[in-house]
Amino acid sequence: MALSADELLQIVVLTAQVTIGATLLGSVIGIPLGTFLGLSRVRGRGLVRAVVYSLYALPPVVAGLVLYLLLRREGPLGVLGLLFTPWGILLAETLLTIPLITGLTIAAIAELPSELAEAIDAGGPTSHQRFIAFVSQARFGILSAVLVGYGRSLAEVAAALIVGGNIRGETRTLGTAILQEVNRGEFAFALVLAGILIAQAAATAFLLYRLQRAERVSAGRPVLRRRHGEGGDSP
Amino acid sequence: MMRAPSHGGDRIDPPEVRCVDVAATLGGTRLFRALDLEIAPGQWLTILGPSGSGKTTMLRLLAGLLEPNEGDVLVGGRPWARLRGEERVSMRRKFGYVQQQPGLFHATVLENLAIPLRWRGLPRDEASEVARDALAAVGVDHLASKNALTLSGGERQRVAFARAIVPRPGILLLDEFTNHQDTERADLLEGIVAQHLRSGGSATVVAHDLGHVDRIRRASAVDPKVCVLLGGAWHATGWKQLPSLIAADGAVGSFMRRLPAPESPT
Numbered sequence: 001m002a003l004s005a006d007e008l009l010q011i012v013v014l015t016a017q018v019t020i021g022a023t024l025l026g027s028v029i030g031i032p033l034g035t036f037l038g039l040s041r042v043r044g045r046g047l048v049r050a051v052v053y054s055l056y057a058l059p060p061v062v063a064g065l066v067l068y069l070l071l072r073r074e075g076p077l078g079v080l081g082l083l084f085t086p087w088g089i090l091l092a093e094t095l096l097t098i099p100l101i102t103g104l105t106i107a108a109i110a111e112l113p114s115e116l117a118e119a120i121d122a123g124g125p126t127s128h129q130r131f132i133a134f135v136s137q138a139r140f141g142i143l144s145a146v147l148v149g150y151g152r153s154l155a156e157v158a159a160a161l162i163v164g165g166n167i168r169g170e171t172r173t174l175g176t177a178i179l180q181e182v183n184r185g186e187f188a189f190a191l192v193l194a195g196i197l198i199a200q201a202a203a204t205a206f207l208l209y210r211l212q213r214a215e216r217v218s219a220g221r222p223v224l225r226r227r228h229g230e231g232g233d234s235p
Numbered sequence: 236m237m238r239a240p241s242h243g244g245d246r247i248d249p250p251e252v253r254c255v256d257v258a259a260t261l262g263g264t265r266l267f268r269a270l271d272l273e274i275a276p277g278q279w280l281t282i283l284g285p286s287g288s289g290k291t292t293m294l295r296l297l298a299g300l301l302e303p304n305e306g307d308v309l310v311g312g313r314p315w316a317r318l319r320g321e322e323r324v325s326m327r328r329k330f331g332y333v334q335q336q337p338g339l340f341h342a343t344v345l346e347n348l349a350i351p352l353r354w355r356g357l358p359r360d361e362a363s364e365v366a367r368d369a370l371a372a373v374g375v376d377h378l379a380s381k382n383a384l385t386l387s388g389g390e391r392q393r394v395a396f397a398r399a400i401v402p403r404p405g406i407l408l409l410d411e412f413t414n415h416q417d418t419e420r421a422d423l424l425e426g427i428v429a430q431h432l433r434s435g436g437s438a439t440v441v442a443h444d445l446g447h448v449d450r451i452r453r454a455s456a457v458d459p460k461v462c463v464l465l466g467g468a469w470h471a472t473g474w475k476q477l478p479s480l481i482a483a484d485g486a487v488g489s490f491m492r493r494l495p496a497p498e499s500p501t
Binding site: 123127129133137 | 295298300320321324327328332334336338339340342350354355382385395398
């Protein structure tokens with residue numbers, strides 16, 4: 001049986017809630033952590049960074065499996081009752097998003113010009129002011145990190161399937177619904193769902209592009225001009 | 236004479252700065268060793284030397300932005316390395332540092348000056364007002380709303396200069412601060428430094444031109460100490476002894492004789 005409009009809406013809304021929620025939670029944890037690791041001179045920071053970077057490549061299916069074992073009724077976190085709930089999917093997506101946002105924030109901080117970092121330190125900020133100043137100066141890179149994190153949670157299927165269970169009307173997301181429709185041979189519906197997913201991914205990519213362009217323009221760096229004298233907004 | 240821009244408060248008292256047996260290396264090359272120097276409150280020092288001799292590194296050491304490989308840099312009688320937390324922040328705020336390549340914030344020109352003022356507790360409106368006055372003092376107030384990264388080299392240097400001096404630090408650390416400036420604007424900045432010295436402030440000025448040093452000396456009526464970094468060694472002297480350094484045999488004399496000379500060294 002084909003998806004009803006109400007069911008489609010429910011899937012789209014749940015997907016938005018999970019991906020946006022995971023991005024926000026991942027940002028709340030990943031941005032401060034990445035900034036701290038980017039600025040930190042404490043011993044062992046290299047090891048922590050290496051762990052963060054290695055988690056980039058963590059296969060979502062493995063993350064889903066580990067979370068499943070933790071969240072199942074007999075597992076150590078079974079008492080929370082998160083398995084096969086939207087909260088369980090949110091947790092899985094957040095855990096997959098954190099390393100990306102953390103790692104890309106470390107990179108954004110590290111890419112700031114050394115003379116800028118020195119100027120911040122020479123200005124006499126408190127440790128809190130210094131932290132805010134670095135985040136502010138690396139804002140374009142950090143916003144890109146957030147959008148990449150959002151893109152990952154949008155594209156992810158395996159962990160959502162294992163932890164969420166793809167329960168109709170409860171934990172079915174766009175990604176798991178596509179799988180379901182393909183398994184049923186309903187390719188037309190699968191394509192409609194894929195189109196919605198692609199539209200969201202394209203919107204994310206467009207935002208990233210605009211962000212990078214805005215940074216170049218505000219920093220006075222050249223951007224590609226339109227042809228035939230249409231001009232652009234580059235200085 | 237142009238008045239030094241300020242936030243209306245008193246200038247912070249300059250700390251005594253002393254290098255004790257300091258050695259520094261950069262990329263495996265020893266820049267200098269066993270450096271002993273003192274900049275007492277109200278004194279100023281000029282650092283001369285060819286490119287790569289360690290002038291900027293020395294400024295960074297004095298500012299506490301770099302740790303020496305050996306020895307200590309004492310500020311107010313205590314090593315930079317031992318200052319932590321509020322003590323370190325408080326000491327940092329006694330210094331105003333102008334980099335050779337200014338690291339301006341990715342923000343408007345006005346914000347570049349207002350941010351460090353707000354760090355010091357000035358309310359937003361007051362910080363903006365003071366910042367605007369300081370920009371006017373160095374002739375870049377018309378750029379206030381522009382992104383600082385879009386400025387020319389000379390404009391950047393003047394914004395960085397205004398940013399360093401606007402909180403009225405006790406000691407200025409200036410790394411070739413008149414780079415990219417025409418004569419009129421260089422005079423303007425030198426005048427502000429001279430006024431800072433006349434009012435009892437300290438300074439360390441990296442220079443390539445004895446005429447530049449002499450103009451500040453004349454305008455401030457305060458003679459500098461001179462430190463020459465050359466070939467991994469250092470040579471320090473008073474301004475009045477400069478002629479003997481210029482006349483000296485060997486590499487130091489040869490280097491000093493190649494510098495653009497002041498009109499009258501004494």
